[in-house]
Amino acid sequence: MTKPSLLTHDRFLLGTFSSNCAGGMTVSKLPERWVANWDNNLKLARLLDDAGIDFMLPIARWIGYGGDTDFHGGVLETITWATALLASTRNITVFATIHTVANHPVVVAKQIATMAQIGGGRVGLNIVAGWNKPEYEALGLTLPEDHETRYGYAQEWFDIVRKLWTSEDKFDWDGTYFKLHATYGNPRPESMPPILNAAGSGQGRAFASQNANFLFTPAIDLARSKDEVAELKAMGEKNGRKVDVMTFSHVVCRPTEAEAKARWQEILDNADWEAVDNLVRLQFAHAQSFPHDLLALIRERMAVGHGGFPLVGTPEQVADSICALQSTGFRGTTLSFVDYVEEFPYFRDEVLPILHARGIR
Amino acid sequence: MVAVMDAGAHAVVADMPHGTSCADKVDAAAFRQAMRQLAGGVCVITAGSDDGAGGHAYAPQRTGLTATSVVSLSVDPAELVVSINQASSAWPVLLAARRFGVNVLTAAQAAVAQRFSGAGGLRGAQRFADAPWQRTDDGVWLLAGALAGFACTLERTWLHRSHALVVGRVIAITGAVQAPTHPDPAGPLLYWQGDYARLADVSGSG
Numbered sequence: 001m002t003k004p005s006l007l008t009h010d011r012f013l014l015g016t017f018s019s020n021c022a023g024g025m026t027v028s029k030l031p032e033r034w035v036a037n038w039d040n041n042l043k044l045a046r047l048l049d050d051a052g053i054d055f056m057l058p059i060a061r062w063i064g065y066g067g068d069t070d071f072h073g074g075v076l077e078t079i080t081w082a083t084a085l086l087a088s089t090r091n092i093t094v095f096a097t098i099h100t101v102a103n104h105p106v107v108v109a110k111q112i113a114t115m116a117q118i119g120g121g122r123v124g125l126n127i128v129a130g131w132n133k134p135e136y137e138a139l140g141l142t143l144p145e146d147h148e149t150r151y152g153y154a155q156e157w158f159d160i161v162r163k164l165w166t167s168e169d170k171f172d173w174d175g176t177y178f179k180l181h182a183t184y185g186n187p188r189p190e191s192m193p194p195i196l197n198a199a200g201s202g203q204g205r206a207f208a209s210q211n212a213n214f215l216f217t218p219a220i221d222l223a224r225s226k227d228e229v230a231e232l233k234a235m236g237e238k239n240g241r242k243v244d245v246m247t248f249s250h251v252v253c254r255p256t257e258a259e260a261k262a263r264w265q266e267i268l269d270n271a272d273w274e275a276v277d278n279l280v281r282l283q284f285a286h287a288q289s290f291p292h293d294l295l296a297l298i299r300e301r302m303a304v305g306h307g308g309f310p311l312v313g314t315p316e317q318v319a320d321s322i323c324a325l326q327s328t329g330f331r332g333t334t335l336s337f338v339d340y341v342e343e344f345p346y347f348r349d350e351v352l353p354i355l356h357a358r359g360i361r
Numbered sequence: 362m363v364a365v366m367d368a369g370a371h372a373v374v375a376d377m378p379h380g381t382s383c384a385d386k387v388d389a390a391a392f393r394q395a396m397r398q399l400a401g402g403v404c405v406i407t408a409g410s411d412d413g414a415g416g417h418a419y420a421p422q423r424t425g426l427t428a429t430s431v432v433s434l435s436v437d438p439a440e441l442v443v444s445i446n447q448a449s450s451a452w453p454v455l456l457a458a459r460r461f462g463v464n465v466l467t468a469a470q471a472a473v474a475q476r477f478s479g480a481g482g483l484r485g486a487q488r489f490a491d492a493p494w495q496r497t498d499d500g501v502w503l504l505a506g507a508l509a510g511f512a513c514t515l516e517r518t519w520l521h522r523s524h525a526l527v528v529g530r531v532i533a534i535t536g537a538v539q540a541p542t543h544p545d546p547a548g549p550l551l552y553w554q555g556d557y558a559r560l561a562d563v564s565g566s567g
Contacts, residue, residue: 222457223409223424223450223485252419264419297411300418310419317459324421324457327447 004121006055006093006194007213012322012360013332015055015093016340017248018306019044020081022064022074025250025306025336027279029069030270032339036074038084044340045085048092051348055093056085057196057334060128062102063138065282067275079111086119095124095196100157102139105178109164109185116189124194125161127212129154129204131286143286147203153177158195158211165189196246200289209235209243214331219247219309220294220301222328229329244331249322250305251335252312253347260313264304267338271303279306305336315350319358322351326360400553401429405477406443407462408455410500413486421457423502424450424485427478429552431463439531440516444524450484452525455515461529462501463511465536468559469547473504503535508545510535 006013018025019041024034034040045056058081064073082094096115098108108125115123129150130136136143144150156175163171164185173180197208198216208215215232219225229245236243252267254260280302283290290298290307301307309325311318325333337343355361409423430444441463445452455461466474476488493505503510513529551558 221422221424221485222453223422226448226450226453227484261419294422296414297418297422304418312419320459321421321457324453327456328453 003191004093004124004194005091006124009054012326012330012355013054013246014361015053015057015332015334016044016048016344017057017308017334017336018059019056019336019340020058020076020078021061021072023069023071024338024340025248025308026267026338027065027067027069027071027272027276027303027306028267028270028338029272030267030338032342033069034337034339036076038076038081040341041076041081041085042088044344045089045092045094047341047344047348049089051344051352053092054332055095055124056082057095057124057126058082058097060097060099062135065275065278067272067278069272069275071272071275071279079115082123083115083118086115086122089119089122091122093122093124093194094119095126095194097126097128099128099130100154101130101136101141105157105160106164106180106183106185109161110187112161112193113165113185113187113189116193117187121190121193123189124196126196126198126216127154127158129197129199129207131289132282133286134282147201147288151199151201151203151207154207155211162192162211165192198289204288205232205235208232209241210239212243214244214246216246216248218290218307219249219325219328219330219333220291220298220307222324224291225328225330233329245329246332246334247325247330248306248308248334248336249311249325250301250308251318251337251343251347252304252310253315253318253343253351255314257313257317260317264310264312267304268300273303276303283307308336309333311335315347315354318347318351319354322355323358323360397554400551400558402431403466403471403474403550403552403557404428404431405462405464405466405473405504406431406445406451406455407464407494407502408451408458408460409485409502410458410460410496411486412496413489413494413502417500420500421454422485423489424454425462425477425488425502426451427474431465434528439534441511441513441529441531443527443529445527446523447520447525448523455527456518458500459515460499460501461513461515461527462497462503463513463529464504465508465510466504466550467506467508467545467547468550468557469545470504470507471550471557474550474557497533499532501533505535506545507536508549509537 022036058078061075064070078097082096085094170184195212196214197212407425409421411420434440434442501512512533516530517528519526548560
């Protein structure tokens with residue numbers, strides 16, 4: 001079997017993010033906010049697959065962020081979601097997002113290997129080492145306060161998964177967190193699935209540079225991102241690995257700039273601010289993904305696109321901004337929309353041809 | 362919008378056989394040393410159109426760089442050319458914002474030039490501290506007290522090897538227009554032989 005397409009294409013990668021979560025990436029009270037049911041996800045997946053979009057990435061969530069809408073309160077579980085999508089599509093890569101502490105590595109290794117068969121090698125794994133304390137409490141688990149322990153556990157967890165995918169023999173495992181006797185993986189994926197990790201802390205980024213193919217990080221200020229991306233790639237190279245960096249973006253694309261900006265404002269005017277502030281507070285309290293000195297800016301971007309890079313304007317302007325992400329050094333970006341199924345076709349018809357003409361797709 | 366970004370460097374090096382260097386290779390150090398003899402007026406190029414106070418959150422965050430590579434291209438329409446290293450942190454911001462400012466500095470503004478050259482590890486909006494920057498209605502940051510300020514929209518870009526040649530269509534001018542007959546007594550800030558200089562340094566003593 002050939003290597004996963006996500007690791008062999010040289011075009012700027014595009015995917016979607018969070019379509020399995022109620023509200024998607026927009027913390028909004030708008031009546032047209034995203035309904036994350038199976039019908040909508042299947043519709044979206046087929047639109048994306050037909051348009052040649054590279055991947056779909058879900059968020060794994062167990063409780064919502066409160067507010068009037070309980071943003072992300074309703075979420076489709078990602079292994080089952082991804083499995084069904086893989087069975088319903090032809091070319092697109094679909095990730096599962098897995099909390100290491102809530103999922104046993106031997107079970108996950110077999111789930112992903114099964115999905116690799118169903119999807120013909122199109123499955124990817126997004127590893128979450130843990131950040132959201134109330135969610136851990138909802139699972140009856142304790143979130144380690146220090147990033148060393150979180151990623152120490154995650155490393156052992158992934159070492160086991162990797163060994164189950166690559167070793168043909170039974171093996172014993174005598175680690176700090178796992179003691180396994182005569183375990184083995186069968187079936188195994190024919191090639192290593194793409195691994196993604198969204199670490200923000202130093203320890204997390206060390207983990208990503210040693211294990212992931214893609215490090216996923218916010219693009220708040222492109223001037224900072226340019227340095228950050230270069231450092232992250234260099235960190236991977238130091239470990240003898242090619243690690244690419246991806247980010248996430250939120251699209252508000254309209255025929256005129258004025259319409260796009262008015263829509264941005266309308267989304268803000270209808271934001272669920274209580275949920276936004278819970279989201280910001282939790283992100284800042286337990287994770288290091290976002291730069292803390294840009295709070296005012298980040299709060300607004302959190303409301304509209306969960307902190308994603310704004311792709312706001314005409315199709316030409318949106319294409320410009322995607323080119324800017326590429327020249328920052330990013331390998332790709334996810335996209336989100338208030339209503340993915342309603343808005344993606346305009347992006348497909350108007351923005352994708354421009355990206356193609358410019359040679360980045 | 363007429364501006365078009367070329368797809369990649371490979372598309373614009375066709376005039377150079379094999380896209381590599383000339384047959385008689387010139388020593389890079391010699392070239393640098395020779396170019397150091399060319400005095401240039403120091404400009405700060407600003408990119409990004411946020412309002413500096415957390416508003417316009419959809420706009421790219423402002424940053425900028427110090428450059429001497431500013432050349433007049435056309436008078437009607439008013440256009441200028443800037444050469445920018447694609448590795449600079451300001452380059453993606455300029456691309457995303459599609460507008461930029463060109464500020465011609467006075468010899469009294471060397472500290473501004475240093476901030477924007479990244480001295481002290483300053484990044485992005487930090488470079489705008491301690492100087493009277495003002496945002497035009499078009500979202501371009503210009504420096505009050507500069508010899509001249511040009512607000513530009515991105516008209517065209519050529520990517521060539523490590524650099525991008527950027528054509529800016531001038532949409533507003535500040536500074537020189539208000540005081541054409543009373544040039545700033547400090548004179549222009551120059552860059553020559555790897556250091557900042559002023560006109561008096563090279564012509565006043567004797």
